[in-house]
Amino acid sequence: MSDNLLRADLILLHGGEVFDPNGGEPMRADMVIRNGKIDQIGSVDPQSFNGKVYEISGCWITPGLFDMHVHLREPGREDEETIESGCSAAAAGGFTGIACMPNTSPPCDSQEVVRFIKKKAQDQPTEVYPIAALTKGRQGKEITEMADLVRAGAVAFSDDGSPVADTSVMRNAMDYAFMFDVPIIDHCEDPFLAQGGHMNEGLISTRLGLPGIPNAAEAVQIARDILLCRLTGAKVHIAHLSTQEGVELVRRAKEAGLPVTAEVTPHHLFFTDADLATFDTNLKMNPPLRTSEDVAALEQGLREGVIDAFASDHAPHSLEEKDVEFDAAPFGIIGLETMLGVVFKQIVGRGVLTAAQALQKMIISPRKILGLPIPKLSEGQPAELTIFHPTALWTFDKTLSRSRSRNTPYHGMEFPAKVWGIINKGMVWTA
Amino acid sequence: MGLSSRHLLGLEGVPAKDITLILDTAENLKSILDRPIPKVPTLRGITVVNLFFENSTRTRISFELAEKRLSADTINFSAAGSSVKKGETLKDTVRNIEAMKIDMIVVRHSAAGVPYFLTQCTDAVIINAGDGRHEHPTQALLDMMTLREKWGTLKGKKVAIIGDIRHSRVAGSNIRGLKTMGAEVMVCGPRTLIPPGIKEFGVEVTYRLDEAIEWADALNVLRIQLERQEKGLFPSIREYHNEYGITRERIARAKKELIIMHPGPINRGVELDADVADSEASIILDQVTNGVAVRMAVLVLLSGFDNSQESLR
Numbered sequence: 001m002s003d004n005l006l007r008a009d010l011i012l013l014h015g016g017e018v019f020d021p022n023g024g025e026p027m028r029a030d031m032v033i034r035n036g037k038i039d040q041i042g043s044v045d046p047q048s049f050n051g052k053v054y055e056i057s058g059c060w061i062t063p064g065l066f067d068m069h070v071h072l073r074e075p076g077r078e079d080e081e082t083i084e085s086g087c088s089a090a091a092a093g094g095f096t097g098i099a100c101m102p103n104t105s106p107p108c109d110s111q112e113v114v115r116f117i118k119k120k121a122q123d124q125p126t127e128v129y130p131i132a133a134l135t136k137g138r139q140g141k142e143i144t145e146m147a148d149l150v151r152a153g154a155v156a157f158s159d160d161g162s163p164v165a166d167t168s169v170m171r172n173a174m175d176y177a178f179m180f181d182v183p184i185i186d187h188c189e190d191p192f193l194a195q196g197g198h199m200n201e202g203l204i205s206t207r208l209g210l211p212g213i214p215n216a217a218e219a220v221q222i223a224r225d226i227l228l229c230r231l232t233g234a235k236v237h238i239a240h241l242s243t244q245e246g247v248e249l250v251r252r253a254k255e256a257g258l259p260v261t262a263e264v265t266p267h268h269l270f271f272t273d274a275d276l277a278t279f280d281t282n283l284k285m286n287p288p289l290r291t292s293e294d295v296a297a298l299e300q301g302l303r304e305g306v307i308d309a310f311a312s313d314h315a316p317h318s319l320e321e322k323d324v325e326f327d328a329a330p331f332g333i334i335g336l337e338t339m340l341g342v343v344f345k346q347i348v349g350r351g352v353l354t355a356a357q358a359l360q361k362m363i364i365s366p367r368k369i370l371g372l373p374i375p376k377l378s379e380g381q382p383a384e385l386t387i388f389h390p391t392a393l394w395t396f397d398k399t400l401s402r403s404r405s406r407n408t409p410y411h412g413m414e415f416p417a418k419v420w421g422i423i424n425k426g427m428v429w430t431a
Numbered sequence: 432m433g434l435s436s437r438h439l440l441g442l443e444g445v446p447a448k449d450i451t452l453i454l455d456t457a458e459n460l461k462s463i464l465d466r467p468i469p470k471v472p473t474l475r476g477i478t479v480v481n482l483f484f485e486n487s488t489r490t491r492i493s494f495e496l497a498e499k500r501l502s503a504d505t506i507n508f509s510a511a512g513s514s515v516k517k518g519e520t521l522k523d524t525v526r527n528i529e530a531m532k533i534d535m536i537v538v539r540h541s542a543a544g545v546p547y548f549l550t551q552c553t554d555a556v557i558i559n560a561g562d563g564r565h566e567h568p569t570q571a572l573l574d575m576m577t578l579r580e581k582w583g584t585l586k587g588k589k590v591a592i593i594g595d596i597r598h599s600r601v602a603g604s605n606i607r608g609l610k611t612m613g614a615e616v617m618v619c620g621p622r623t624l625i626p627p628g629i630k631e632f633g634v635e636v637t638y639r640l641d642e643a644i645e646w647a648d649a650l651n652v653l654r655i656q657l658e659r660q661e662k663g664l665f666p667s668i669r670e671y672h673n674e675y676g677i678t679r680e681r682i683a684r685a686k687k688e689l690i691i692m693h694p695g696p697i698n699r700g701v702e703l704d705a706d707v708a709d710s711e712a713s714i715i716l717d718q719v720t721n722g723v724a725v726r727m728a729v730l731v732l733l734s735g736f737d738n739s740q741e742s743l744r
Binding site for chain 2: 201202203204205206207208209210212214278279320323324325326327328
């Protein structure tokens with residue numbers, strides 16, 4: 001166990017505020033945890049307490065945060081991230097649970113890989129839920145052995161990063177996945193329209209001379225998925241929504257009562273394509289950073305509940321892969337450690353959502369979408385908790401990141417919502 | 432008086448006084464090219480590396496000549512494609528070259544933003560010789576020099592850029608430079624070759640060549656890349672020539688003295704008919720000569736040489 005990690009045999013969290021985002025305002029209360037379970041919530045005198053006391057005044061105790069879109073890179077690219085380093089970054093970001101995407105090498109398209117990931121993560125304080133590939137080898141041609149994969153522990157299916165171009169394959173995948181009641185998570189991008197693009201298509205791509213990816217590349221595939229959802233009844237989750245057209249399509253699908261959900265990343269809310277003026281490869285992501293009009297539509301989608309969840313799309317890349325000319329750099333940034341801070345600064349701080357609403361999208365919605373149990377703040381329940389100070393300011397220093405990678409545009413920026421630590425699986429992890 | 436910036440990465444944000452200084456300096460230096468011994472010692476002791484990651488004949492020769500006329504030591508480095516594909520990163524390539532003690536890098540690369548990237552990898556002065564579809568500032572400067580020679584001023588003059596605007600760094604720099612100098616710019620080509628948001632650069636857009644010809648004082652005709660047809664951006668060379676090819680008949684209909692420019696190399700009979708390219712209206716070969724002068728001016732001004740000194744002459 002690392003220095004940050006202790007057993008939660010008998011501990012007292014003293015001086016904090018218990019905050020159930022479904023249950024109103026934060027309430028001043030101490031919490032006793034015994035053998036990994038919530039033993040007592042109320043007023044406890046630390047002087048007469050027999051176990052370890054943690055003074056957490058000003059901090060909120062919430063059910064554990066969940067990030068449903070993470071790339072752990074193991075097996076295959078352990079130089080970029082391992083399951084262990086990814087879990088450390090998750091803990092540092094306040095996450096007690098993450099779901100990891102299948103674009104590893106080999107891809108997560110067999111029960112052996114699902115089991116490997118779960119086994120590697122079993123001693124980590126953050127629980128890891130594998131998302132299995134939708135098609136064999138993520139080739140977009142034949143659907144995977146979904147029954148086997150679900151039995152092994154897969155919680156969803158996705159070819160994330162390699163959008164399924166063949167509509168009939170997608171239809172079959174949805175029909176088949178329907179039997180297991182797990183969602184299909186789609187990276188919606190028409191590969192023909194997006195081909196060769198490095199950033200959002202528009203005035204800025206013209207100014208920079210970089211080939212663009214139009215909003216329509218995302219929207220046409222979302223529209224297709226919604227039509228297939230209507231045809232098959234399968235649960236469809238739209239990954240990292242980035243366009244105003246996409247928000248409108250998801251809004252209409254939800255109004256029609258279809259089982260369509262959507263997520264947004266913090267970086268698509270924090271940056272726009274105008275930030276690319278210096279060709280910084282740490283701002284190269286897929287989908288690309290869009291315009292301020294798109295950001296406004298995403299914010300409106302959050303307010304209305306069209307967008308269900310925040311997800312980091314934590315995508316570690318090695319320094320040498322990103323420290324190159326823009327064309328040659330891969331898409332993606334790390335994001336586990338900055339998500340809470342960016343959401344509190346950009347979304348809660350600017351009044352787009354209340355803290356409770358924002359936390360619902362990081363605690364309850366992602367678990368609901370994946371059909372996972374939601375941790376409860378009541379006596380007798382397993383202690384799966386995130387503890388953070390909502391207003392304490394901290395500065396993100398990429399050199400201190402727990403991730404193996406450093407590809408972030410947030411280095412040196414100041415954020416609120418400082419993570420104190422997490423409690424999960426009978427362990428206490430402190431920052 | 433010098434330039435506002437240490438590097439020449441593009442013409443975006445370059446003030447009119449800098450462009451004027453470069454053009455004035457180039458006019459001064461041009462006479463050197465006609466001397467019996469066309470060489471001055473201005474850049475003696477300065478080492479310039481021509482770093483060409485993309486095939487180029489005329490731009491590379493033009494820069495190399497400019498450097499030699501100024502007595503700089505020059506090194507040529509040619510490598511097609513991305514350095515990453517060869518196993519060494521661009522950053523490492525440049526740092527290695529810099530470690531050999533060089534002063535200036537002239538860089539051409541297929542990726543937009545590479546000149547900017549290099550300013551973060553090295554202390555050398557960076558001159559952009561064309562980056563992807565982004566900018567090609569010295570081409571635009573030589574175009575402006577040639578037009579200014581013809582007209583005396585650029586202010587209020589109308590220049591139409593014809594062809595593949597979407598993929599053209601020549602158009603990218605010309606639009607910026609000409610607008611800064613007070614000229615009006617129109618772009619003309621099939622809609623598949625016009626980039627999004629171009630109107631926000633303050634240019635007129637037309638898909639009809641005759642409209643552009645009627646409007647303009649000068650036509651800057653861009654080379655059409657045949658691979659664009661393979662990508663479905665226009666249906667055939669035949670149709671392209673019918674719709675956007677500059678012919679003598681089309682120009683005659685304008686009933687005015689039009690200037691014809693082309694950054695080269697020309698696809699004769701595609702974007703430009705041979706008799707127009709070789710006509711009196713064409714200033715294409717003047718562009719080529721002025722290219723050397725403009726590049727000499729850029730090298731001198733960015734080397735830190737005080738151009739008011741007599742030794743320049």
